[in-house]
Amino acid sequence: MGTRTTDISGFYVVGINYKKTDAAIRSQFAISNEQYSHLLSLAPAHHLSELFVLSTCNRTEIYGFADNVRQLAGLLCSATTGDTSTFMEIAYSKRGAEAIEHLFLVSAGIDSQILGDYEIVGQIKQAVKFARENRFVGAFLDRLVNCVLQASKSVKNQTELSGGTVSVSFAAIQYIRSTFADLTGKHILLIGVGKIGRNTCRNMVDYLGMRDITLINRTEASAAELAAETGVGYASLDQLSTYVNKADIILVATNAEEPTLMASHLEGQGEKLVIDLSIPFNVEKSAALLPGVTLVNVDELSKIKDETLQRREAEVPKAKAIIVEHITEFMDWYAMRKHVPVLKAVKTKLKELHTSPLYGQLAGETMSATDDADQQIQRVLNGMATRMRQHNQGGCHYIQAINEYIGG
Template sequence: MDFNHFFIAGINYKKTDASSRGQFAIQPDQYTSLLQKAALQGIQEVFVLSTCNRTEIYGMAQHAGELVQLLCNETTATMESFEELCYIKQGKAAAEHLFAVAAGLDSQILGDYEIVGQLKQAAKFSKDQGCIGTYLDRLLNIVLQSSKAIRTNTALSGGTVSVSFAAIQFLKDHVADISEKEILVLGTGKIGRNTCKNLVDYLGTTNITLINRTEARAEELAKELKLRHASYSYMDAAVAKADIVIVATNAEQPVITTAQLQHSNPKILIDLSIPNNVAPSAKSLAHITLVNVDDLSKINDATLQKRLAEVPKAKAIIAEHMEEFREWYNMRKNVPLIKAVKQKLMDMQQNGEPGLVEDEAIQKVINNMALKMRKQPNPGCDYIGAITDYITGRVN
């Protein structure tokens, strides 16, 4: 399929708030269903990136509407509402967008590197279901190489700025006696894990209880960081006891409701989940301070200014890797012609026509043809030139 049929359709933090993005978030069971439906519709290459800041569907399709329909069929919102908020990119522009996302250039906090792990996980999930083919596999490999080069050769992700670290910065700015506060962390996935480590490393507190739906994961992290853990059934009691609650769960509905907090002690709640896992209405309670990923993204410091200075370097690295993919793609388009020429030469050899007859000579002609096409492809002339080279023996 022509790469002009590569599309990305998505929404992100630039035009939507956390609540709106939550309507389009894709959970694992929805992802499985989407990929199964894609296969039935003949869409062989597709994957979905769903994070706290974005939901995007990438794929090879006849038109972008096919991908939008697949995505919206699995969400609680309508296709019409998605189209009002979304951006759609095609071909080269779609590829450039993916490079920018993987580099952290399109992150809500510039240079946030957590997106790379989320991208790898999304691609692996799709590949395991047989929905990543030749084109997307190659593109993703080069995108990740580019992202790694940017991280190695620039300071775009330097310093300590990310959503999980922004939560720590918020607490540092708003809580004077953090070591005396009872902290509860709900969810010990990647973001919850990073937040826990930052609490210990940067705020110097271990007065922390970890709760995860799969208790073994919370227990493992608690042992590593010398913290407490509790079973998921204890969550309500732990929320009631805590002074600070950090929520990094992956539930489709709020796990903490306004009713739970109505008569509680004063609390700070930090919701790192999309969709919201703390009821947004809790913000109306006078004794509750509630912040979410959108609030945290506004935290700015000198690190972000340094990162801005690295953007041109990152874009230059992306341009190099984009050119690498373009060269690969152009050669990929030439494969049928090269195969046809090779078959023609083999037929000539078999028929005993004048010219070089060694298999090695045929391969030299093909290699020379591929080299010419890499520099400046001209299919008709290249075909005739290869046959002429073979007959006259001009390839050394």
Template sequence: MVADKQQNISGFFIVGINYKKTDASVRGQFAINNIQYANILSIAPSFGLSEFFILSTCNRTEIYGFADNACQLVEVLCSQTEGDIEMFKKLCYVKQGSEAIQHIFEVGAGLESQILGDYEIIGQLKLAVKFSKESGFIGAFTERLVNSVIQSTKVIKNKTALSGGTVSVSFAAVQYIKKNVSKIADKNILLLGIGKIGRNTCKNLVDYLNTKRITLINRTEEKARELASELGLQSASMDDLSSYVQSSDIILVATNSNEPIILKSHLENFGDKLIIDLSIPYNVEKEAQELSNVTLINVDQLSKLKDETLQKRVAEIPAAKAIIAEHKEEFLEWSHMRKNVPFIKAVKQKLHDMHNCELYLSSYSSYTSNTTSLNPVNVQAIQKVIKNMAVKMRQQHQPGCSYIEAINDFITTHRN
């Protein structure tokens, strides 16, 4: 559980790997599913961690949080991954303090996504933080930071074209199908997995392929039935997966299993198939691509697709970064002012103590005939003094001088 304490920004780290230095097969070794995430949360205190969250997507696995050093975050993350810690250390990047904060703003905006401006990342970020918060590992600093990132991305989305058009991993999959498959209306399509990416992919299939010959299979069957009913599609049980794989012409996989769900044996001698694996780690057995009847495409291959929309997004990068700079500055100012909270509380208490001090009251009575009780007017006077002091501290960063001025302001207020 996060203690109610001030966090020093220099102790905030982000450690991770992404598509820039690793391919999907390597990223898959360090992908974190919900079970692994829960295990990490349960053991985190033994690693000295109390405030952190993990973002694991098809493009990246990153851990954000407060630590004495980055190694604490690496160790707790790799304690649950298939890949070993030494490999991770060779491939990972580490950012600290202001640089780490800049990174999370750019990740949230889609500037760090494999497909520039991919807006799906902000939903994944929210879920990652929610998962950690439910176990008590999100404190005031991290919550405020993530909220600032969310607000920044909203402004970027509304005021720039960085996320304009319909380019995302899920849309890229549909785009690939349109360009490479003829007579789509005659094809049987199977979508396996309807999490965040799966749902978006499903809706894109319906919207852009003009077909309803789509069957949904999900580990939780009820979710598949609900989405199928909503969109006028079919759903099936996971128990029938093998037969539907064999009868489908196009298969899209968006699951989060640690092991392949679709095997080479499911595909042999069952006609030509296009399989698009949107999962990290891969959920289609690697050996499946050896079959002459199978075309297997993964997320890295999809992300290499270019079109006019992406080119337009590149031109929006400076505007997006300017918006990020504004929100980052506001957050850093808030973070800096948090350090003054104990001081401000102490001064406020001192003013209350002064008002109840007999020595002060006897001196004060020579200037006024008002009652000496701490009435609402006096409470308001203290609040006004404290507010003015906070403003001056924000501008001048001189706590000692502010303390003296607050005392003088309070005395002057009483005398007037």
């Protein structure tokens, strides 16, 4: 895979998110599990060896070490339907400390489309886990992600940034509430029971008090399991047309690469509210043109603001202060790690010095026979490490360490 570098100046993130691109554009650069696997298989040919890709409904980002940012973007786009030129025109990129800070902000939900959305943590874990299993996570990324997750946990525990119930799935519930004054007699069809689908189903039961819900999933057993848990109904995929016809509200959370709900399913079926929670879109775009069909996607849902979001915004300064502490801790580790080769060299030299016949003459009587050489060497190295963190004068510290050891 090539030599891994841990020079922070070679660490980049490049990506797109909801701030400058709509869902239609983001869908061109979304990465499925299959595409992620293909992307990693192509990485060696792009001379890349330490990286991971974060792809959600709100963003697609690639983090890693590279000679330049276009190297990472080229790899990402080689596995998507979009091209590198288009991507680079709309993408943002950050390098070194700024790239590290960006990952901390993303993981805490500060950069999420819905402020404080904590689902991003699980998505980061999965993205890094997949890269690690394929041997694309080295010591630097491993330590960085651990620090990032610790910071995110501290933000969640010590602030109200994720307080209340606000997510894309909950925003869908709010939208339904604002559209229907009375849900009596309304039937809901939920297609897809992955993580977002499960959350949406539970929110409908908990916050709308709805039970007239039918779940349809590619794997019927998963739909049956969630139906039993929540007290709603389920049906097989081959009954999709029947339940589309019956439904007043249809939510799609299937996360497929191609549309699951087609315009042909909805044509001539009367008034329907269709909410697409998927990226790429899993409802055929032309369905929005059908008479009686109202099609809403994740970007429109995320415009919903309420008191919960206002309270969360007030917590941002506190969350950022926590993040600064964790970034400082990581950068201290990084600075220390840079000095490891020098410290190892000094340790080797001091051990050689201890066994030299000249050592006894040089040390004189300053070191008693009962002193442990390894302990003294470690004390000298600890002092050297502290000074190296404070002052960038490796050569001077090298000489001082030898003098300290000889002097006892």
